[in-house]
Each structure stands twice: as C-alpha cells, then as structure tokens.
Amino acid sequence: MNVLLIEDHFCAREGVANLLKQLFADIQVSEAETIDQGLAIAESVPLSLVLLDVNLPGKDGLIGLKLFRQQFPNLCMVMFSGFDDKDLVLEALGLGAMGFISKNLPRVVFVEALQDVLAGKLYLPVSIINQSGLALNFGRSQLPNRHRTEPQTLGLTVREFEVLAAVVQGKSNKLIARQLGIQEQTVKNHLRPVFLKLGVVRRTELLVKVFEMGVVFGRPEVGNNKL
Structure with a gap:
C-alpha cells in the first residue's frame, strides 16, 4: 500500500510517517511539503491514499484537494488537520474527500479512521456528526x-x-x-x-x-x- 503524506511541518510529517509504518506492515510512505511536490509524486507512484494537511504554504489543502480530484478522480483523498471546523469539513467532503481526520485523535481511533477510508467508508469527526442535525432512519x-x-x-x-x-x-x-x-x-x-x-x-x-x-x-x- 502506497500512501502520500503532504504536510509542511517536518516533525509532524515524520511523526505521522513513522506511525503509519509501525501500524501497517505493507505500507510505503511518500512525503511532500507542498501540493506541487505531492502532485509530482502522484504522477509516478501508484498511490492507495493521500493524507493532505489543510494548512500548507502556497496552495492550501482545499486547493490541493481540488487539483488532485481533477487530475486523479479515483484516488482516495483524506484531509488531515489539527482542527475540525464544521464548514471546513463539509467543504472538504463536497470537494471529494473520503474523510477528515483530526491530528488530535487517539492512536486507536486514528488507525480505525484509516481502515475505514481504505475500505471504502467515509470518516468524519464525531463533533461534526453531533452538529449535523440530520435525523437517522436507522443506525x-x-x-x-x-x-x-x-x-x-x-x-x-x-x-x-x-x-x-x-x-x-x-x-x-x-x-x-x-x-x-x-x-x-x-x-x-x-x-x-x-x-x-x-x-x-x-x-x-x-x-x-x-x-x-x-x-x-x-x-x-x-x-x-x-x-
């Protein structure tokens, strides 16, 4: 499984990359600091998943999401952020993100979130679901x-x-x-x-x-x- 991690802060990027390698035995992690670097990697590496930070220099995560969706419409994209503002999360979903994972999640929840998106499920912060106000017909x-x-x-x-x-x-x-x-x-x-x-x-x-x-x-x- 090939994962692309786009995060401009070195310590955060290295930490997540190392965690991914510990959690998934068959994973290969490519790293990028900017959207342009990430797009260049995606042109040559067969990716399973892109973890994309929201706050990036130059083109931010939402712009990056649009560009990736335009060029690679079948690629699984997941936003990765330190905060989970409802409007931001819903905008990311509307642009085609398969999930929005908080950097503050406990390790076990982080793993479950990645497993969900790789299995074809959406993943959203619980706080967003609690704010959604949508009535469920079944659970x-x-x-x-x-x-x-x-x-x-x-x-x-x-x-x-x-x-x-x-x-x-x-x-x-x-x-x-x-x-x-x-x-x-x-x-x-x-x-x-x-x-x-x-x-x-x-x-x-x-x-x-x-x-x-x-x-x-x-x-x-x-x-x-x-x-």
Missing part, C-alpha cells in the same frame, strides 16, 4: 461493518447505488456520466430518488448521511488512473 450498527453495503439495504437500485458511490468520491454529474457511460441528465434522474430515499436535499447532507449510516462502497481503486 450504523444495522449495516454490516466493513463489508460492502448492498443497494437494497438502502432501498436503492444498483444504478442508484453506483451513482451514490461516485458522488461520495466527489465526482461531478458530468464525470459520473462519463464513467458509467450514460447521459448527464440520466445521472440527475438517478440522483433524485437517492436524495428522496435518504431524506436529504444537498450533496453535503448526503455525504454526512452516508457516513452516519456506515455505508461501505468497497475498497477504492488503487492507482492514480485518470478518466
């Missing part, structure tokens, strides 16, 4: 843990579930249509019942709801393939 415990969720469990068709998975990855309707070989209007037609069945009206609400339900879409594709 996470009613869905299989780390096993791919079946579309019928959510009351969705197979195609609706495929579209939902692409939305969670931060893909636009145009890109989803291209990926699935359908028209952009057809994507919109599939999204309407998804929003209705999950009881949300905006994409950010949809992402939070997916997290709260513990939905698993399957392990993200490994590699930086471009559509």
Whole structure:
C-alpha cells in the first residue's frame, strides 16, 4: 500500500510517517511539503491514499484537494488537520474527500479512521456528526461493518447505488456520466430518488448521511488512473 503524506511541518510529517509504518506492515510512505511536490509524486507512484494537511504554504489543502480530484478522480483523498471546523469539513467532503481526520485523535481511533477510508467508508469527526442535525432512519450498527453495503439495504437500485458511490468520491454529474457511460441528465434522474430515499436535499447532507449510516462502497481503486 502506497500512501502520500503532504504536510509542511517536518516533525509532524515524520511523526505521522513513522506511525503509519509501525501500524501497517505493507505500507510505503511518500512525503511532500507542498501540493506541487505531492502532485509530482502522484504522477509516478501508484498511490492507495493521500493524507493532505489543510494548512500548507502556497496552495492550501482545499486547493490541493481540488487539483488532485481533477487530475486523479479515483484516488482516495483524506484531509488531515489539527482542527475540525464544521464548514471546513463539509467543504472538504463536497470537494471529494473520503474523510477528515483530526491530528488530535487517539492512536486507536486514528488507525480505525484509516481502515475505514481504505475500505471504502467515509470518516468524519464525531463533533461534526453531533452538529449535523440530520435525523437517522436507522443506525450504523444495522449495516454490516466493513463489508460492502448492498443497494437494497438502502432501498436503492444498483444504478442508484453506483451513482451514490461516485458522488461520495466527489465526482461531478458530468464525470459520473462519463464513467458509467450514460447521459448527464440520466445521472440527475438517478440522483433524485437517492436524495428522496435518504431524506436529504444537498450533496453535503448526503455525504454526512452516508457516513452516519456506515455505508461501505468497497475498497477504492488503487492507482492514480485518470478518466
């Protein structure tokens, strides 16, 4: 498993890199201080995951997230920060981050967060979920843990579930249509019942709801393939 860690503070970067190597026996960690360095690495290294700090010199983490999503739409991106402001977290999700991990997490929770995103789950700070105000129809415990969720469990068709998975990855309707070989209007037609069945009206609400339900879409594709 190849992980790219983009963090400008040397001590923090080295500490996280060493922790990752201790926790995962098969991991290879590439390090970068800036977005441009990270993008250059991603051009040549088949990555499984990018851990991206929010506060970076030059291009910040959100700008970096946009650039990575544009160039590598299938790459699993996770924001990594010392704070978890709700608006910041939801903006990162809207841009396609698969998670937002606090630097202040206990070791065991940090490991679980990484395992979740590598298994195809979203990961969000508990504080954000507590602020979301979204009503749940059922809890996470009613869905299989780390096993791919079946579309019928959510009351969705197979195609609706495929579209939902692409939305969670931060893909636009145009890109989803291209990926699935359908028209952009057809994507919109599939999204309407998804929003209705999950009881949300905006994409950010949809992402939070997916997290709260513990939905698993399957392990993200490994590699930086471009559509």
